[in-house]
Amino acid sequence: MEKLIVRGGASLRGTVKVSGAKNAVLPIIAASLLSECACTLQDIPNLADVASICRVIEKLGARVCRGDKEINISVPDLKQVEAPYEYVRLMRASFLVMGPLLARAGRAVMPLPGGCAIGTRPIDLHLKGFKALGAKIIYGHGCIEAVAERLKGSQIYLDFPSVGATENLIMAASLARGATVIENAAEEPEIVDLVNFLNAMGARIKGAGTKIIRVEGVPRLSGTVHTVIPDRIEAGTFLTAVAITGGDVLVDNVICDHLKPVTAKLREAGVRVEENENSIRVSSDSELQPVDIKTMPYPGFPTDMQAQLMAVLCLARGTSMITETVFENRFMHANELKRMGARIKIEGRTAVVQGVPRLTGAPVKATDLRAGAALVLAGLAAEGRTEIGNIFHIDRGYDRLEEKLRGLGADIQRSAVVS
């Protein structure tokens, strides 16, 4: 079991380059199952989740050839339609192979993904959509099976703009007979990236990035070369790192529009943010102001930045209110931050964060991916040594986080511990 050891106090300076987006690359790798032709994906981040989804599609029959930041995938034949439990258990995003399997093979068997630290995360909207496309859904032996000879285009209304359901249904509908309309679709930039990839393969999809997505099914898809968008959450994590430590950093390889909800809140907190064409310069040297935040589907404030902003607001001068509306249990980091001297009270879906003058280093545990990032940020600003356990969560979604932070002057090391 490895740990991250952070010694706080250094302000961050320099330039950091953001990697390709985890939440774009995972559905795109799943989508490569839709075609028998080869696809090349570029700007691939080095993440445990990427390795896991590659293992899933390899089990299903994909040939995956991985280079530095590039992956070539070809799936001439699907060997099986049952997704392997050991990987689906590790990573919820592996559920995204269901749509492509169903569309291409007419059958998909998925182990039930179950809940995780941030909430129960049901999949009812995915299944409702598959049913609307003509699939029969069968439950048994801990699995969900979907069967349809050929999916048929349909009208689907999502009760909530679920990112994963929107992606799964777009992929399934892309090879269906006829037209599908997905209403109340998620509008996240990662959905636009997936659709750009699918359209480059020959799909006919319009409206990505809006609430109504129209998919005209095609008989087959071909191969393509695609560069994944930069990770807005990784970029946001570096912006918040500078907000909490002070300093002056150029965060390179960003799409500024994707970060508007985060940069707006940082400015409100008194952080200087200067947007350039492909980069953001962030600097801070004064006291942070409290701000209120409510997480929402895009273009609202991202739930995946809530924990990092909470860490920052622990040191603001005054009280901030953070309301989490997307996941029902995404405040696990609050208790860990409290070990470091934070004053946070949870009242239902709202965290009341009363700023303190300083945090102090302590042994803490990452309870999920962004909770882990929040503890790293708190450690960078805290007095003394912070030891973060369960960092496999962080490795799921951050590409060489400690190396990038060290490049900015942070004192952070990975250490192996005997358990």
Ligand SMILES: CC(=O)N[C@H]1[C@@H](OP(=O)(O)OP(=O)(O)OC[C@H]2O[C@@H](n3ccc(=O)[nH]c3=O)[C@H](O)[C@@H]2O)O[C@H](CO)[C@@H](O)[C@@H]1O
């Ligand atoms: C790999 C990936 O892209 N993960 C992101 C994706 O997760 P994911 O796709 O799982 O998130 P969803 O948008 O589906 O979930 C949002 C909410 O909808 C609920 N829901 C979802 C599906 C369903 O069938 N029924 C249902 O009730 C969930 O429990 C949750 O409360 O979007 C989340 C919300 O922006 C992000 O935090 C995750 O980082």
Ligand SMILES: C=C(OP(=O)(O)O)C(=O)O
């Ligand atoms: C919740 C997240 O990811 P996942 O959906 O893969 O668990 C995240 O990226 O913060």
